[in-house]
Amino acid sequence: MKKFFNSIQILCAGIGGRGVLLASTLLMDSAIRKDVYAIGSDEYGMSQRGGSVVSLVKVGKVKSPFIGKGNADIILGFEESEFLRNLSYLKIGGIAVVNSPKETYESKVKEALNKRKISVYTLDADGIAREGGLYQASNMAILGFFSSLNIEPFTYENLKGAILERLKGKMVEKNLLVFERGFELGREIVQCMNL
Amino acid sequence: MYELMIGNYAIARGLVEAGVQIAAAYPGTPSSEILPGILEFSKRDNIKIYCEWSVNERVAFEVAFGAAMYGKNAACMMKQVGLNVAFPSFLESIEKELSGGLVVVSCDDPGPQSSQTEQDTRMLCSLIGVTVFDPSSPREAADVAYYALRLSRKIKKPVVIRPTHRVSHSREKVQIFDQGKRKVKLSEGLVNKGKTTNFGVVSSGMSFCLAMDVLQELGLKEKIPVFKVLRANPLDEKAFEFVTQIEKILVLEETDAVVEAKLGFNGKVYGRLNGFLPGAGELTYDIVRNAIIEMCRLVNIEVPFKDDTKFEEVAKEIGVASRPPKLCSGCPHRACFYAMKQAYPDALFPGDIGCYTLGIPLGAVDAFIDMGGSVNMASGFYDAFSKEGKSVAILASVGDSTFFHACLPAIYDAAKKNKKFILIIMDNNTTAMTGMQPTPQSGITASGEKTRSVTLEATLSALGIPNVKVVDPYEIPFLIQQIKDSYSALPKNKGPSVIISRRECVLQTKAKWEKNIPLEQYCTGCRKCIRNFNCPSLEFDELKKRVRINWDLCVRCGNCLFVCPEVSKSERKIES
Numbered sequence: 054m055k056k057f058f059n060s061i062q063i064l065c066a067g068i069g070g071r072g073v074l075l076a077s078t079l080l081m082d083s084a085i086r087k088d089v090y091a092i093g094s095d096e097y098g099m100s101q102r103g104g105s106v107v108s109l110v111k112v113g114k115v116k117s118p119f120i121g122k123g124n125a126d127i128i129l130g131f132e133e134s135e136f137l138r139n140l141s142y143l144k145i146g147g148i149a150v151v152n153s154p155k156e157t158y159e160s161k162v163k164e165a166l167n168k169r170k171i172s173v174y175t176l177d178a179d180g181i182a183r184e185g186g187l188y189q190a191s192n193m194a195i196l197g198f199f200s201s202l203n204i205e206p207f208t209y210e211n212l213k214g215a216i217l218e219r220l221k222g223k224m225v226e227k228n229l230l231v232f233e234r235g236f237e238l239g240r241e242i243v244q245c246m247n248l
Numbered sequence: 249m250y251e252l253m254i255g256n257y258a259i260a261r262g263l264v265e266a267g268v269q270i271a272a273a274y275p276g277t278p279s280s281e282i283l284p285g286i287l288e289f290s291k292r293d294n295i296k297i298y299c300e301w302s303v304n305e306r307v308a309f310e311v312a313f314g315a316a317m318y319g320k321n322a323a324c325m326m327k328q329v330g331l332n333v334a335f336p337s338f339l340e341s342i343e344k345e346l347s348g349g350l351v352v353v354s355c356d357d358p359g360p361q362s363s364q365t366e367q368d369t370r371m372l373c374s375l376i377g378v379t380v381f382d383p384s385s386p387r388e389a390a391d392v393a394y395y396a397l398r399l400s401r402k403i404k405k406p407v408v409i410r411p412t413h414r415v416s417h418s419r420e421k422v423q424i425f426d427q428g429k430r431k432v433k434l435s436e437g438l439v440n441k442g443k444t445t446n447f448g449v450v451s452s453g454m455s456f457c458l459a460m461d462v463l464q465e466l467g468l469k470e471k472i473p474v475f476k477v478l479r480a481n482p483l484d485e486k487a488f489e490f491v492t493q494i495e496k497i498l499v500l501e502e503t504d505a506v507v508e509a510k511l512g513f514n515g516k517v518y519g520r521l522n523g524f525l526p527g528a529g530e531l532t533y534d535i536v537r538n539a540i541i542e543m544c545r546l547v548n549i550e551v552p553f554k555d556d557t558k559f560e561e562v563a564k565e566i567g568v569a570s571r572p573p574k575l576c577s578g579c580p581h582r583a584c585f586y587a588m589k590q591a592y593p594d595a596l597f598p599g600d601i602g603c604y605t606l607g608i609p610l611g612a613v614d615a616f617i618d619m620g621g622s623v624n625m626a627s628g629f630y631d632a633f634s635k636e637g638k639s640v641a642i643l644a645s646v647g648d649s650t651f652f653h654a655c656l657p658a659i660y661d662a663a664k665k666n667k668k669f670i671l672i673i674m675d676n677n678t679t680a681m682t683g684m685q686p687t688p689q690s691g692i693t694a695s696g697e698k699t700r701s702v703t704l705e706a707t708l709s710a711l712g713i714p715n716v717k718v719v720d721p722y723e724i725p726f727l728i729q730q731i732k733d734s735y736s737a738l739p740k741n742k743g744p745s746v747i748i749s750r751r752e753c754v755l756q757t758k759a760k761w762e763k764n765i766p767l768e769q770y771c772t773g774c775r776k777c778i779r780n781f782n783c784p785s786l787e788f789d790e791l792k793k794r795v796r797i798n799w800d801l802c803v804r805c806g807n808c809l810f811v812c813p814e815v816s817k818s819e820r821k822i823e824s
Contacts, residue, residue: 059464069573081252081419092385095254097279098362098681102606103784104573114464116385117457118418122531123556124465124822134568141563165562179800188800 060113061204062120067108067131067138069101074194075219076129077108080207082215084112087206094118105135113208127204129195130177137162146170150179150199152191174198176238185231193228198233201243209236219228249424253285255386255415258422259353260285264295265430268323268351270298271316272308274653276327277362277680278413279355285684287695294425299694301685303620303654308703309334309352313341313406316350317578321397321792323351323643328367329618330354333654338640341406343377349401351393352408355416358502358530362413364601364618366528368504369410370452370480381500382480384435384787386420392428392478406789412502414454414530434478437486438629442473446547448494449540450487452477452507452687455500455531457764462537466551468544477501491517498524498543502531553706575606576622577785578759578803581674581750584721585612585782588643588672591731595641598625602647602682604674609782613645620654623645626669628660634668641735646703649679649687663743669735671746673704674721676753684756704748711745721749725820726809754803761804770814771795777811 063080067073074095083092084136094111122141126127130136130151145148146169153175157163166173178194185194193216213232220228253261260282273283277553284297290297304309305326312324324334331338332418351450354369372382374434381396383389389411390557400407425431440460442448442531449472450461458478463469471794475490477483480501491497491511499519508519513570518524518539525531537553572696575582585607588597599605599613600622607613616626633640646655651673659671661746679685686692691701715737719727734745752759767777773793778786785802786795 063325068571070576077250078419085252085421091252091419091421094414095417095419096361097280097413097417099573099605102576103571105571114463114710117415117454119458119461119533121462121465122560124533134571137566138568140566141560160540162566165566167560168562169559183800223303233491 063110063127064125066106066135076192083211104131187227190231193231194235198239201239253537256281257285258386258390262390264289266394266397270322272311273325275685278416281294291632305330305333305805316348319347323352350406375480440474448473451500453465578754578805580721585610587727592641599645623658648675668738675750714743720747763804
């Protein structure tokens with residue numbers, strides 16, 4: 054396993070009631086599987102009724118689950134507008150994986166992202182989940198895609214293992230299918246970029 | 249053995265390991281998961297623990313207090329404003345000597361994220377002289393819970409744990425022990441020794457972890473000393489000693505300035521009281537980082553941090569419309585609010601605390617204050633207007649759980665004193681906002697067993713409410729007519745008219761229908777449905793200038809068809 058730098062900070066941005074909490078838990082699970090310290094913070098209550106929610110996950114040498122502006126290594130945008138809302142938390146050179154059917158952004162956004170050397174990967178996670186027969190599983194498509202970036206400890210094997218451990222019954226299969234599709238799509242795109 | 253769990257489960261774990269025997273709670277974010285945690289651990293470890301969802305916080309407290317007086321290990325759980333409901337007995341309880349143990353967990357909500365107001369439980373405990381702990385993480389919360397129950401037995405007084413929502417809802421790996429075997433590690437005092445004597449930090453609760461992360465980022469961990477407070481009342485003498493040794497002190501705590509006020513030392517202590525930090529709200533990473541940098545500047549400590557305000561401006565410019573919470577697709581409350589607004593658009597709408605506070609954007613809640621406030625405010629409004637000889641429609645709304653929690657004396661009083669208003673009880677047979685806890689009517693216990701149901705009808709009848717009607721809110725035209733009829737009946741009525749708007753929570757039943765929803769075919773782009781109905785499934789296509797239904801979210805209840813002025817009457821069918 055690659056040696057850790059101090060910490061990895063992930064901000065999961067989405068809408069209440071659509072699986073952000075499960076995704077952040079699985080991220081933590083996959084860190085714990087590798088004996089890496091993890092702490093996370095979720096939002097409950099009123100915001101769960103379809104409002105903006107943010108789940109924070111930090112792994113490595115950290116104490117609190119809080120993330121400062123310009124400090125997040127990664128943003129997982131479970132909803133495009135929620136990614137944009139939280140953009141200022143992403144560090145220079147940060148990575149974003151965003152659920153969005155479109156491939157490019159308006160020039161204003163593009164310029165900001167380029168200036169900060171931010172790599173944005175977009176995927177139609179809703180579409181992938183719908184094809185997989187489980188609309189609510191767009192979070193799994195994002196996680197699958199993210200796992201293709203192979204950032205320890207959030208690797209494909211680790212996240213898949215975490216899903217198998219945490220989910221039960223019929224849901225595992227469908228969720229895993231969407232996760233795999235996200236992973237495959239990610240692998241293709243990452244390969245294309247490397248060529 | 250370790251397990252990943254939220255702070256509320258960690259507290260539950262600590263209490264179970266310490267031998268809690270009786271636990272009572274009323275649900276309220278951010279405290280709602282503690283009692284389910286106790287239930288889960290008691291099942292898993294095969295330990296008999298009596299658990300109940302009480303009808304309100306005062307009942308929960310007094311049940312736990314009674315058990316503790318008799319010698320049992322008891323605990324009660326609530327949110328910060330819930331402690332106000334239990335306050336009369338809580339205040340009195342500190343004068344009594346317990347023969348058992350009593351832990352009160354009161355979860356604070358800095359922000360507030362899911363409350364009508366912020367409130368600091370540590371402040372209340374400091375005022376009346378109760379021991380209160382402010383854990384900084386789920387791990388510590390488990391240890392604190394274990395320790396607190398033992399301490400309570402020893403000192404024969406109630407002991408309070410005050411986690412903030414960031415502790416209650418943070419996740420972390422927590423160590424599991426057998427009952428009575430927990431190795432407790434409590435950390436208080438000078439936990440980070442720094443070289444400088446110019447500037448030090450005193451921090452309590454989650455703010456401590458935050459401060460340590462910020463110091464790590466800024467490379468100041470070796471330089472700046474940090475004093476960690478765990479017991480906010482009584483405050484450790486060492487905290488005062490620490491402050492006397494350091495030139496300038498920054499106090500980081502949530503929500504109010506409790507430790508800061510106790511430390512005193514005008515001029516050298518910086519925090520919320522002297523305006524250095526915001527006087528209210530959550531301490532975010534950025535607030536703490538800026539405060540520490542600013543303090544360093546004051547005492548000439550160099551900080552290599554560059555503020556990236558330029559990018560923040562760019563990010564702000566991108567400007568995304570805010571996304572406030574909404575009632576769910578198919579929520580019976582939405583149909584009910586729509587009917588209320590249609591029946592009397594200019595009525596007064598006193599509302600209450602629950603999911604249905606989201607009646608505000610629908611224009612059918614225009615005043616709310618606390619649990620049960622709807623009924624009393626309606627009475628007050630009636631008095632105020634009738635004194636001036638004015639007649640005005642007053643449509644109060646409250647949920648079923650909140651009605652049982654706080655409205656029984658209120659509605660009894662309103663009936664006895666002949667107050668004329670309409671009360672709509674939105675009965676979805678559960679406590680939806682906080683995670684589907686049972687109500688007195690739902691007829692199940694905290695552990696899911698069947699029990700006696702106390703119905704709203706029987707309760708209202710016993711309280712002498714003459715005019716009670718039960719309507720399915722999905723039958724929107726019928727409900728509108730009923731509201732009008734109930735209003736017309738008021739002059740002859742003795743007291744208020746009550747309508748029970750009854751349909752189960754869609755989130756709980758996961759109800760979906762097969763109905764055809766031809767809304768899009770009729771759409772002329774008037775947006776009336778979006779404005780007046782505010783359903784998350786209704787989206788406006790800016791290119792086509794037409795409403796589009798998000799079929800992934802839509803449960804096909806068909807209520808929006810009643811809202812669209814173009815849809816023909818024959819399309820508006822009700823299926824139950």
